[in-house]
Structure formats: C-alpha cells, structure tokens
Amino acid sequence: MNAGEQRSDGIDARLLRYFLTLAEELHFTRAAQRLFVSQPALSNQIQRLERAVGSPLFARSTRGVTLTPAGQAFLPYARQALTAIRAALAAAAPSPVLRVDVLDAELALPRAVVKRLRTDHQGMRLAVTAEGSVSQRRRLLAGDLDAGFCGLGAAGDEKLTMVPLCHEPVDLIVPTGHPLAAVPDAAVADVDSAPGAVGLADAAGETFYLPHDTLAPEWRDFVLGECRRAGFEPARYPVTTASAASALDLVAEGDCVTLSLRSTPLPEGTTRLRLSPNLAYPWAMVWHRDRGDDPAITWLREAAAAVGPSYA
The missing domain is CATH 3.40.190.10 (Periplasmic binding protein-like II)
Structure with a gap:
C-alpha cells in the first residue's frame, strides 16, 4: 500500500461533504448551519481531513477563509469522489x-x-x-x-x-344552488367547452376559505393576489383545515367559497364555476x-x- 492509499483510509463521504460545503461557503458559521452541526464540530472534522490529506486545505485569517493551493487541487476530485459514492450507493441499493x-x-x-x-x-x-x-x-x-x-x-x-412544472387552471367553487351558479353557462360540467364564465369580482361579497398560513402560504398568497387584482380584499373564513378535501366540505356546507385547482375532485353539494379571465396556478x-x-x-x-x- 502506498502513502496515498494509507492517507485515504480515513476519508469518508461525510468528510468530503463537509469540505465541499465549506469550500462553497468559505465561512465556518454558514457552512456549519447548512450542515446542521456546530461550528467546533465542523472545524474538528476539517482538521481531521487535513491530517489525512497531509496538507492544510483552508487558510484561516482575520479576513476570512480561503482555499489553499492544496485545497484548490483537492476540490474537483472531492466532488467527483462524492458523486461517485452516491452513484455507487444508488446502483447497489436493491430498492432505493x-x-x-x-x-x-x-x-x-x-x-x-x-x-x-x-x-x-x-x-x-x-x-x-x-x-x-x-x-x-x-x-x-x-x-x-x-x-x-x-x-x-x-x-x-x-x-x-x-x-x-406547468400552470394548472383554477376555478371558483361555490355551494350548489349558489346565486353565482345561476349565471348562464357558468356551472361547468365540461370546462373546456363551456361558453360562459363568471368574474372573480362577482364573488367580492363572499367569504373565502384560505389554507393555514403554515401549510401552503404560496396558495394563500395566490388567492389573495388574484382577489386584489379583481379589486377586492376577500373576507377570510375563520377556520382552516388540513387538506383540500376538508376545505371543499366546508363549501358544500354553505359556509364559504374557495378557489380550487381544476383537477381536484369535488364533493357532492359543490359547483365548479369557470372564471373569466382565466386563472392558472404555477406548479x-x-x-x-x-x-x-x-x-x-x-x-x-x-x-x-x-x-x-x-x-x-
């Protein structure tokens, strides 16, 4: 076994990942936060790697952290090695x-x-x-x-x-028998062929269901943004649920209206209304x-x- 093989015995995938993260951040605190380890733990592991390599990989000074010439030389091979390890594990795993x-x-x-x-x-x-x-x-x-x-x-x-991924059409969902559903051709059985639609502004006086802020804030912001573009601030239903299905059940009970992705199945007691202009949600x-x-x-x-x- 030559000297290089002996030194490599102490280098594992975790050390390579720590090295590459610090090489990207060039800042021990940020790298430690990204790795979810303490800064002293990261420093100890980098020192362990440097001992195995036989050369300092980072230069530390009051101005910050930089790669040494040895670190710059080590960098591309470390990337290749970690990629190879991950690919080998994926290939060897019978059921990834x-x-x-x-x-x-x-x-x-x-x-x-x-x-x-x-x-x-x-x-x-x-x-x-x-x-x-x-x-x-x-x-x-x-x-x-x-x-x-x-x-x-x-x-x-x-x-x-x-x-x-794509932009999926969005419709207004109201309780069956809602006055908006009486607009000619607004209730959509075959959405793509229906000639009529309602405007979102027509629902300005309704109470809108919105998801909990910690579940899907991007959907909440989408709905609020479209309502504001239509010229109104929606009244928000005070209850939130854990899923789209339970939210639609609230609509079926007549408590509120909501916007919904077109592919989401509706429960009995609700009606899907096409909107004009069309709305689409970015997946x-x-x-x-x-x-x-x-x-x-x-x-x-x-x-x-x-x-x-x-x-x-």
Whole structure:
C-alpha cells in the first residue's frame, strides 16, 4: 500500500461533504448551519481531513477563509469522489427509497407524477408524505426529504433548486344552488367547452376559505393576489383545515367559497364555476441543490415532465 492509499483510509463521504460545503461557503458559521452541526464540530472534522490529506486545505485569517493551493487541487476530485459514492450507493441499493412530499394528498397532479414514477421504475420504493410547503423547505434543508411539489411562489432558499412544472387552471367553487351558479353557462360540467364564465369580482361579497398560513402560504398568497387584482380584499373564513378535501366540505356546507385547482375532485353539494379571465396556478418541484445529480431525482423530474402538460 502506498502513502496515498494509507492517507485515504480515513476519508469518508461525510468528510468530503463537509469540505465541499465549506469550500462553497468559505465561512465556518454558514457552512456549519447548512450542515446542521456546530461550528467546533465542523472545524474538528476539517482538521481531521487535513491530517489525512497531509496538507492544510483552508487558510484561516482575520479576513476570512480561503482555499489553499492544496485545497484548490483537492476540490474537483472531492466532488467527483462524492458523486461517485452516491452513484455507487444508488446502483447497489436493491430498492432505493425516494422521499417525496406531495403538498396535499388530495391534489391530482403530484399523485399522477408519483404513479408515473412507480410505473416507469417499478423497483423504486417511495416514502410519500403530504405536509405542505413550509414543512418541505425545513425537511429538505435538514436532509429528511428528497423532493417536494409546491407552488412556484413557495419560499425558497439558495440551497434549494425549484423548477416550474406547468400552470394548472383554477376555478371558483361555490355551494350548489349558489346565486353565482345561476349565471348562464357558468356551472361547468365540461370546462373546456363551456361558453360562459363568471368574474372573480362577482364573488367580492363572499367569504373565502384560505389554507393555514403554515401549510401552503404560496396558495394563500395566490388567492389573495388574484382577489386584489379583481379589486377586492376577500373576507377570510375563520377556520382552516388540513387538506383540500376538508376545505371543499366546508363549501358544500354553505359556509364559504374557495378557489380550487381544476383537477381536484369535488364533493357532492359543490359547483365548479369557470372564471373569466382565466386563472392558472404555477406548479413547481423543489429539491436540495446537492441532490440534483441523484438518479432518483432525475427520474422524478422526468415523470413530472411527462405528466405536467396534461394538467396545463
């Protein structure tokens, strides 16, 4: 065994990830926060790596942190090594698990993407949750989630990658027998062929259901923004629920109206009204930028790209 092989014995994937994170941030506090470790723990691990390499990888001074020539030389190989380790683990795993949050279990588009993924990659195991976009962001940053579906307006982070999927039509949902449903051709059985519609401003005097602020604030902001563009501030129903289905049940009971994605099934006692001008909600997919090269994320993106256009 040569000297290089002996030194490499103490280097593992975690040390490489710590090195690469610090090389990107060039700041121990920010890198430690991103890694969810204490600053002393990060410093100790970097020192451990430097001992294994045999050279300082970072220069520390009052002006900050910089890569040494050895660190600059080590950087591309560290990236390649970590990518190779992840690819090897993915290839060797008999049943890889992809952790995906679908925002709300009642929403059709993410369910269709997950179904397509299962069809295209039958050996893959999925751990699917529906905890909302606020939880998604926290779990992605903590490494407890691989990808999520949300609105394009969801809170981002420089460590996360968010890409648009499609714009899905949005309709106004009212209780069956509501006066707005009496507008000629406004009640939509076949939305694409119905000649009539109502304006969102026609619902200015209604009480709107909006989700809890910690569940899907991007949807709340979308609804509020469209109402304001229509010239009114909506009265907000004082109760929030955990899903789109339970919110629609409130509409069926006559307590409120709401906006809904066109693909969301409606319960008995509600009527879907097409809006003019049309409204469309921007769907997005989000994952941690460090996971972008993972095959499972690529497969999920391919499934989303195949399914998304049918909801636009």
